[in-house]
Each structure stands twice: as structure tokens, then as C-alpha cells.
Amino acid sequence: MSLSFSSLYKVKKKREYRKIFKARNRIIGKHINVDYTLNNFNYMRLGLTVSSKFAKANKRNKFKRQIREVFRVIKSKENLSIDINISPRSDAVNSTFLDLNNELDSMILQIKKSLKK
Secondary structure (H helix, E strand, O other): OOOOOOHHHEOOOHHHHHHHHHHOOEEEOOOEEEEEEEOOOOOOEEEEOOOOOOOOHHHHHHHHHHHHHHHHHHHHHOOOOEEEEEEEOHHHHHOOHHHHHHHHHHHHHHHHHHHHO
16 A cells, blocks of 8 residues: 555546536535536545635645645545545645544544445
8 A cells, every 4th residue: 555646636627527527526625615527436535626716826736736645645544536626625725634634534533435336
């Protein structure tokens, strides 16, 4: 089990993002929104959508780094075959790493529960 975050775990293509949004599976949190869909792989993949309206570039990049780090740790614990796309809400500018970590962790648990039904 590797803790790396290689390009294998990234959603990259436009059609893959479209597939996620078309599935219309969304969880809305205090700091982030998570869209997800099943994939044909045996691992989770991450997509990030951060608009320039969110904040200046340094804040956007910090948010993306923090989310990637949280995802990197979560993917090693959870064995789900899903693609997720994370987009920040306006409250995420002032959120801490711990806030994002706890929120994404709870959202992944919600996704697991919804997939078991």
C-alpha cells in the first residue's frame, strides 16, 4: 500500500469530469462540495475544481495542496472504486487543514454508506 499521489489517482480528462457531474451524486459540506461517481478501477481518483473567484492564486494553491494531502492519506485507508471531484465553498478560504481533513473524512464515510444501499 503506497502513500504516494501519482497521476494514476487523478481525474484528468474533460470527459471524466463530465461523467462525474452527469452522475449528479453530490454531498454539500460547510467548506467543500464533493461530486462522485463509480469508476472501473480498484482505487479512488481525485479531481479538483477551484475557480479564480475563490481567492487569489496563493490561497487556491494552498487549498489544492491541502485537499491532495488529505486525499492521499484517505485513499490508503479506504478501498473504494470512485472518482470524486472536490470544489471549495466560500467558507473554505478561512478553513484549517484539520477542518478540511475532518470534513472530507466524514464525506467519504457518507459515500461508502450510500454505495452500500
